[in-house]
Amino acid sequence: MLARQRQEVILTTVERDGGVRVADLVTELRVSDMTIRRDIEALAEKGLVHKVHGGATLADRSIDEPGFSVKSEMNPIQKSEIARTAASLIPPGTAVAVSAGTTAYAVAVELRAIKRLTVVTNSPRVAELLYDPTRDDQLVVLTGGVRTPSDALAGPVANAMLATTHVDTLILGVHGIDLEAGLTTPNLQEAQTNRALIKSAKKVLVVADHSKWGVIGLSTIATLDQVDTLVTDAELDEEARRELSGHDINLIVAPRSDDD
Structure with missing residues (x-):
């Protein structure tokens, strides 16, 4: 051929x-x-x-949205590194929200080891992963909504539920991050629900590997100034790190697996 x-x-x-x-x-x-x-x-x-x-x-086009199964195969090592680092920032006995997306799901895998968590999520995959009827120290709350290609529940039902919800930390996965456009997604309904997740949280912890930098989706979820902490991997280039230093963001670079 x-x-x-x-x-x-x-x-x-x-x-x-x-x-x-x-x-x-x-x-x-x-x-x-x-x-x-x-x-x-x-x-x-x-x-x-x-x-x-x-x-x-x-x-990178503004309306492209690969499905969950496709995205889960991309940068799996980096996502695992990010997940371990992000989960280490969550203390026992707190309430967290976890968005949909493959990196947020990787964090949810690590959250299973943390005691006394209340978890609010718009991801059926995260809810199924964390739900354990034998545990009495953990509460998992799944929003309603319409399922998107990235396997999120989004729309008015999810937004209404989140409007009266209050959590300590939101763990947010994103489609893209850009200095000017901020956090973005190609899905308009998901953008609205992610904004509702942000409003529900005292702190916003974004988890995104290096490939998300410079990618701009159709709709902005939030500006970089709304992000408290960004956990990424060691392959994020120096220029991107310098650009992020101009914002009041706690940038954490997850150590490589072979550095542990």
Whole structure:
């Protein structure tokens, strides 16, 4: 198969599914890992896809919203590093809200070890993960709402419930972060519900890997000045770190797994 034909297959798959893994393409196209990476590089140079660790996603366009399963395969090591660091900031006996999204879900995995938590979430996956009928020290509250492609419950029902909810900390995953646009998402309903989550919390803890920097979705959720803490991974470049230093944000870079 010619390079042009392989690249057409890759682009078609990314446009259909929102993203693709190198390992899956190697199996499907029966070529080497290096060949697929060169094809992805060629497509990225044309602005047709966005390279991520282990694969490619749609190029950064304001309305693109890959599904949960696709995003969960992207940067999994970095998300785990972020999750462990973020969870370490949550003390026992507090109330937290956890948004939808794969990085927030990774944090929820780590929250299982924390005692006496009340967790409010608009993510059915997070609620299912944390619910344990044998534990009497934890309360899990799931909002209502309409399910979005990222597996969030959003809309008027969720917003009304959150309007009378008060938590100590919100753990918020985002589609993109930009110096001017702030925290963004491609989904308008989800943007409104995320704003309601922010209003419900005393502190906002954003969890986002380096690939989210510079990405701008259709709708702004919040400005950077509304963020108390941002936990990211060690691959966030120095320029981005300098830009963030101009805002009153507690920037925490999670240590690499091999540094633990």
